[in-house]
Amino acid sequence: MARNSAYPSKFLIAAGSLVYLFLYVPLAVVVLFSFNDSKLNAEWVGFTWKWYHKLFQNGDILHAAANSLIIATISALLATVLGTLAGLSIYRFRQKWLSALVLGPIAMPDILIGVSLLLMFILFNATLGMTSIILAHVSFCIGFVALAVQSRLSGMDQSLVEAARDLGATPLQAFRLVTLPLLKPGIIAGGMMAFTLSIDDFVITFFTAGVGSSTLPLEIYSMVKIAVTPEVNAVSTLLMLVTLVLITALSRISPMVLRN
Amino acid sequence: MLEIIDVSRRFGDFVALDKVSLHIEAGEFFTLLGPSGCGKTTLLRLIAGFDQADNGEILLDGKSLTALTPEQRPVHTVFQSYALFPHMTVAENIAFPLRMAKKAKPVIDAMVREILEDVRLPDKANHYPDELSGGQKQRIAIARALVNRPRLLLLDEPLSALDAKLREQMQIELINLQKEIGITFVYVTHDQGEALALSHRIAVMNKGEISQIDEPSVLYSCPDNRFVADFIGQCNLLDATVVATGEKNLRIAIKGLGELDVCTNPEIEFLAGDNCALTLRPEKIRLAAQLVADDNEVLFSGQVHDMLYLGDVTVYIIELANGVLIEAMLANDAPGRTRLFDTGDAVQIAWRTDAGHLVR
Numbered sequence: 313m314a315r316n317s318a319y320p321s322k323f324l325i326a327a328g329s330l331v332y333l334f335l336y337v338p339l340a341v342v343v344l345f346s347f348n349d350s351k352l353n354a355e356w357v358g359f360t361w362k363w364y365h366k367l368f369q370n371g372d373i374l375h376a377a378a379n380s381l382i383i384a385t386i387s388a389l390l391a392t393v394l395g396t397l398a399g400l401s402i403y404r405f406r407q408k409w410l411s412a413l414v415l416g417p418i419a420m421p422d423i424l425i426g427v428s429l430l431l432m433f434i435l436f437n438a439t440l441g442m443t444s445i446i447l448a449h450v451s452f453c454i455g456f457v458a459l460a461v462q463s464r465l466s467g468m469d470q471s472l473v474e475a476a477r478d479l480g481a482t483p484l485q486a487f488r489l490v491t492l493p494l495l496k497p498g499i500i501a502g503g504m505m506a507f508t509l510s511i512d513d514f515v516i517t518f519f520t521a522g523v524g525s526s527t528l529p530l531e532i533y534s535m536v537k538i539a540v541t542p543e544v545n546a547v548s549t550l551l552m553l554v555t556l557v558l559i560t561a562l563s564r565i566s567p568m569v570l571r572n
Numbered sequence: 573m574l575e576i577i578d579v580s581r582r583f584g585d586f587v588a589l590d591k592v593s594l595h596i597e598a599g600e601f602f603t604l605l606g607p608s609g610c611g612k613t614t615l616l617r618l619i620a621g622f623d624q625a626d627n628g629e630i631l632l633d634g635k636s637l638t639a640l641t642p643e644q645r646p647v648h649t650v651f652q653s654y655a656l657f658p659h660m661t662v663a664e665n666i667a668f669p670l671r672m673a674k675k676a677k678p679v680i681d682a683m684v685r686e687i688l689e690d691v692r693l694p695d696k697a698n699h700y701p702d703e704l705s706g707g708q709k710q711r712i713a714i715a716r717a718l719v720n721r722p723r724l725l726l727l728d729e730p731l732s733a734l735d736a737k738l739r740e741q742m743q744i745e746l747i748n749l750q751k752e753i754g755i756t757f758v759y760v761t762h763d764q765g766e767a768l769a770l771s772h773r774i775a776v777m778n779k780g781e782i783s784q785i786d787e788p789s790v791l792y793s794c795p796d797n798r799f800v801a802d803f804i805g806q807c808n809l810l811d812a813t814v815v816a817t818g819e820k821n822l823r824i825a826i827k828g829l830g831e832l833d834v835c836t837n838p839e840i841e842f843l844a845g846d847n848c849a850l851t852l853r854p855e856k857i858r859l860a861a862q863l864v865a866d867d868n869e870v871l872f873s874g875q876v877h878d879m880l881y882l883g884d885v886t887v888y889i890i891e892l893a894n895g896v897l898i899e900a901m902l903a904n905d906a907p908g909r910t911r912l913f914d915t916g917d918a919v920q921i922a923w924r925t926d927a928g929h930l931v932r
Contacts, residue, residue: 474622475655477642479716480672489668493659 339552346545353540363546373547376531383442383517383527384510387449391510392503394450395457396495399502402458403465411462418455425452426519433520440522448520449510456509457502464498501562508558512551573598573756574619574724579628581614588614590780591628596758601750603759605767606777607803612760615777616726619758620649632723643672648717649726652733654709656701662688662712663697669720687715690749707738711745718753727759731766743769764804768792776800792853796839797931801851806887808852808898812930814842821925824848828894832870835926848930854901856927859888861913863920871922874898876913888913890921 345353349360367373402411417425429448430440438444472494476486514529521530528551535544574596581589589611596602604612617623619630621642630637637645648669656665663684670680688694691711701709710730717725731739731746747770750757761767767774768788776783776791776799783803784796795801798809812824821833822842834850842848858869865871877891883904890898900921902912913919 469653469655471651471653471655472657474620474642475649475651475657476668477622478620478647478649479669480643480720481668482641482643485672490657 342545343549343552345542346549348542348545351542353542353545363542367543367546367550370543372526373528373531373543376526376528377547379442379525380511380528383445383449384507387446387453387510388503388507390446390450391453391506392457392499395454395502395506396461396499398454398458399461399465399498402462411458414458415455417452418459422452422513422515426516429516430519440520441525444520444522445517445525445527448516449506449513452513452516453506453509456505457499460498460502460505461495464495468494504558504562508555508562512555573600573633574758575629575631575634576615576619577629577631579615579618579625579630581611581618581623581625587780589618589625592777592780592782593628594775594782594785596756598756599754601747601757601759601770601772603761603767603771603774604777605761605764605774605803606783607762609779610777611780612762612777613728616649616728616758616760619724620647620726621645646723647726648720648722648724649728650713650717650730652729654701654713654730654733656709656713656716658701661698661700662693662704665701665712666716666719668716673720683719687719690752691715706734707742710734710742714746714749718749718755721753722755724756724758727757729761730759732761732763739766746770768804776803778803794837794839794929795851795931798849798851801849801929801931806854806899806901808850808854808857810850810852810896812848812850814844814846814848816844817842822930824850824930826850826896828896829872829892833925834928834930837930840930840932842930846932848932850928851931852898852923852928854887854899856923857898857900858922859890859900859902859912859919861917861919863922865922866924868925869922870925871920872898873918873920876915876917876919879913879915886912888919890919892921 341353344356346363347359347361348356349362350357398414402414426448429444429451433440433444468491472490473486476490477483481489512529513527514533517527517530518533521527526534528547532544532547532551535541576592576594579589579592580587592611592615604615606612614623618625619637621637621640621644624638632646637647657668660668666684666687667680670683675683684697685694688697691714693708693711693715696704696708696712701712704712710733713730714727727746731742734742743766746757759767759770768791771788773785773787774791775785778799784791784800786794791800791804795804795807801807802809810826810829812826814822815825815831816823818836820836822836823831823833825831836842863871872892874890874892876888877897878889880887881904885901885903888900888902890900892898898921
């Protein structure tokens, strides 16, 4: 009668392990070889910090990393402000199509967005550089912030705002003292998601970057074109670490937002 | 003090309020009572300023509220969901209306402390709302709405989320609080028992109109119409036709039961041939195995069709001739007795001619 509960759980453990191995073995290899005391990614020779030392003496990489941080910070900030406004208006006007339009760029292929942004910048005779990259990143990050803010808003008791007004708050005071503090986790989560997406983006940045505005992913790509050196492993590991820290913080701040 | 004059509100084709007029006195505990969709909450939102009437006028102390936004009205609301700000402590929640009124910090602190004493939660000042029980949240919501002494307090089904025992306790607290501070309360509920227990006066609403405004005892004993009779308490409603009119009594014919006398209703004038309904409260009916009717009583024989044992009383559904069902109620007051009769027992019932109340 009773089903043997050991069988499915053993199967699940095996299948689950396989999935996680599949996901993380390639990453583990990169991390491992970034500490390998050999020029070749072939066999384990010994532990070294050498590649990290070399990395921090490489002017191109440092420059690209600085670019990436500047771009990610500015575009995350801009996207957070605009995305919050978008989320608020989607919620206020209760129009499905508004939500679809702001979320559209999330679903669209990066290459399409990259090409169309490039065409637009050319059309307006804009010089490609940091500004064009930032504008591009803002455009694809807005949707994520809007989504985070909107889901936070729909979970909010609407009578809270009415209560604030009822108790003497002007519309602006009600927003500043009640709506905004309650939205804060959503806004922060959206902003951090935007930062993560911006710092990791390759395709769209590739189309919108100009001379001297290379970002870390672009720099890694140009290094890989010659050979996958241990230096590439080291810089990839660091990038991975930053992303991991951000994602972890994000899931701590607002598990709700990630779930939606 | 609060005057509502010919107020109408439509949402598309739905008429939420149809030319509603009423007058609420200062210091009154006034209840808007009705089933869901009757317009009571819409009216409350119009008074609070969350919504605008299509027609009509709302006057507070003789001045129109129409042009005032919610924050400009000296009217505060206790919401059904309490609407306590989750990111603020109890003290910060209560201080909110005082801050908005730009009161000085020491004044605010003193007023918050005082009102927390009034609602008997002085040690909860630094707690957050989600650390409070339902009843405590309720009291804080009331404290927050009262602390700045509004002219009018609106309460939107504030006790509906509480369990029955706590609700009764909160009802007593509300009555006492209102008596103490003397602020006019406008209370919205769909619970007729709650309305009867709390209010000085009740407006019974149905489909966007007011069916009757009266004191609880008058509403219960002398309903104006079938809706009020049926909505307030348990009631037998017997369709009838007026046969003959007299000085004190009317003779009516009830379908299946034949002709009988009832006292006239001084409020409504009936003519012979009019359709009417006899409203008869279950507790006004005498019930026994054998009855001798007085001069001013009518008597019928029947049998027990169903019975509901409710602890203090038992409700009997009696089937009379021609399948007419009458609900009667008997107290289980003898020690150890849970019921007088069983299903199928032959019984007799009687009621006085002035026990029923005739409505259109």
